[in-house]
Amino acid sequence: MDMHAAYQAACRGKFNVVSFSRLAAAVSVVLSALEQHQTQIPQAIPTLNAAIETLLAVRERGDATGLWEINASERPSVLSGIDMAEQCIGTLNVVLLEKTANMLLQKVYGESKQQ
Numbered sequence: 001m002d003m004h005a006a007y008q009a010a011c012r013g014k015f016n017v018v019s020f021s022r023l024a025a026a027v028s029v030v031l032s033a034l035e036q037h038q039t040q041i042p043q044a045i046p047t048l049n050a051a052i053e054t055l056l057a058v059r060e061r062g063d064a065t066g067l068w069e070i071n072a073s074e075r076p077s078v079l080s081g082i083d084m085a086e087q088c089i090g091t092l093n094v095v096l097l098e099k100t101a102n103m104l105l106q107k108v109y110g111e112s113k114q115q
Contacts, residue, residue: 003085010068033097051078
């Protein structure tokens with residue numbers, strides 16, 4: 001997923017629940033994978049946690065108003081999270097990322113990705 005494209009759409013007010021969900025899921029997968037296997041990147045987990053907290057506020061507002069947009073005050077946190085997630089992806093095993101995504105799907109939806 002191109003997290004920056006979703007971010008740019010959100011900044012222009014062209015975000016929707018599907019794009020939001022994909023962006024939040026991408027950041028969450030990286031965060032969860034890092035939590036499972038220690039990262040060597042300083043501040044990775046706190047930066048991603050801050051981005052997730054911000055995205056949760058965006059979700060609450062989007063659910064309530066139907067407007068899926070990242071406000072100007074929220075943008076630095078989300079952009080830092082996206083940049084950190086992209087930096088961390090290169091340090092993580094693809095199999096770990098896939099297993100983590102599947103685990104998160106099971107937690108959220110009670111289902112797993114079919115192999």
